[in-house]
Amino acid sequence: MLRNRRRLVAWLLAGVVLAVVLTLYDADRTGVSDPKAAPSATPSGPLPGTQTPAPTATPSPSVTPSPTAPPETGGPSPSASATACTSPGACGYPDANSTGPRIALERHDTGNMSVKKDGTVIKGWDIRGSLDIYANDVTIIDSRITSTNWWGVNLRPGFSGLKVLHTTITAVPGKGPDNGGVNYAVSNMGGSSIEVGWCDISVFGNALSMGQGDLHDNYVHDLVAFRNQGGEWQHIDAVISGGGNKGRLTIRHNTLLNATPVDKGATAAVGLFADTGVVSSVVVEDNWLAGGAYALYGGGPGATGIRVTGNVFSTQYHPAAGAYGPVTAWNAGGAGNVWKDNRMSDGRPVEPAS
Numbered sequence: 001m002l003r004n005r006r007r008l009v010a011w012l013l014a015g016v017v018l019a020v021v022l023t024l025y026d027a028d029r030t031g032v033s034d035p036k037a038a039p040s041a042t043p044s045g046p047l048p049g050t051q052t053p054a055p056t057a058t059p060s061p062s063v064t065p066s067p068t069a070p071p072e073t074g075g076p077s078p079s080a081s082a083t084a085c086t087s088p089g090a091c092g093y094p095d096a097n098s099t100g101p102r103i104a105l106e107r108h109d110t111g112n113m114s115v116k117k118d119g120t121v122i123k124g125w126d127i128r129g130s131l132d133i134y135a136n137d138v139t140i141i142d143s144r145i146t147s148t149n150w151w152g153v154n155l156r157p158g159f160s161g162l163k164v165l166h167t168t169i170t171a172v173p174g175k176g177p178d179n180g181g182v183n184y185a186v187s188n189m190g191g192s193s194i195e196v197g198w199c200d201i202s203v204f205g206n207a208l209s210m211g212q213g214d215l216h217d218n219y220v221h222d223l224v225a226f227r228n229q230g231g232e233w234q235h236i237d238a239v240i241s242g243g244g245n246k247g248r249l250t251i252r253h254n255t256l257l258n259a260t261p262v263d264k265g266a267t268a269a270v271g272l273f274a275d276t277g278v279v280s281s282v283v284v285e286d287n288w289l290a291g292g293a294y295a296l297y298g299g300g301p302g303a304t305g306i307r308v309t310g311n312v313f314s315t316q317y318h319p320a321a322g323a324y325g326p327v328t329a330w331n332a333g334g335a336g337n338v339w340k341d342n343r344m345s346d347g348r349p350v351e352p353a354s
Helices: 002-030
Strands: 106-115 121-123 125-133 139-141 144-147 151-155 163-165 168-171 184-188 195-197 200-203 206-209 213-216 219-223 236-241 249-252 255-258 266-272 280-285 288-291 294-298 304-309 325-328 338-340
Touching: 121 125, 144 151, 151 168, 168 184, 200 206, 206 219, 219 236, 236 255, 255 266, 266 288, 288 294, 294 304
Parallel strands: 106 125, 121 139, 125 144, 125 151, 139 163, 144 168, 151 184, 163 195, 168 200, 184 206, 195 213, 200 219, 206 236, 213 249, 219 255, 236 266, 249 280, 255 288, 266 294, 280 304, 294 325, 304 338
Antiparallel strands: none
16 A cells, blocks of 8 residues: 555656656747747847857047048049030030021121111021121121121221120131131121120131120131132131220130131130230130130230130040140230139140140
């Protein structure tokens, strides 16, 4: 009897031990410490087969480099492409779409017509000929002039107030007194300023010729080389000034192209020459300049009061804008001369040779 009781107690103890072992095994298998089963406030360690990252120090405060800082200060270097221009029209400069007449035109075969009445307004004319102005305050607007003379519009000495606006001025190569010497689309022989704006000008050897005036928003292109009566190639310029002027010449926001080869007379997109006197008081601002031997002739040693600012020197004909470079004859020491913010169309800055 006693033996049976002891045997029963032993079996009971064995059963308890077995139950405890099974409970512990089940708890380990189901993972009560698994983060998925019981979230913990302390991050778990790395998974098997991974490396423990090295601890990092708390970053110290630093100064962020300015986007425009030069490379030596830690900022990114300037990108030429960020300021590159592909063509005049694409970059906001005048072209065939933004210049010339805005209305329908009526044909007028005028030949060389002299205008002698003050305040005359010529509007909506398709002129076969040229205009010789012997009057004050004449306005030519929304018209077209196709000349066989050596000018398109010529303001005579002693008269003033001429305006040529939204007009196409071109010529017939091979005509005129110099066997194609169609020299001036607009010539200012008067003693005061004139205005030429939003005009589409082509063919003429020296398209805009004057010592004083307000030339703005014009498109000068496709100038034609020709030999004069002496057999020499005529000098070709989109804008030309011979110096000696008493008033201001402003050349602002124009497209001035001179694709003429140098060996056929190409001189400049803007030519400021001291041919008849010292060059002074000229503003060349925010233009698209391309072609010529040099894109800009800056007036020479005696030039004063010349401001050349914010212009784009285009590489469309020559890698350096002009065949020999972007600029020459710049008088850096002249009183009031300013050269600022000029660049190539690919974004490179342009500085005159010292």
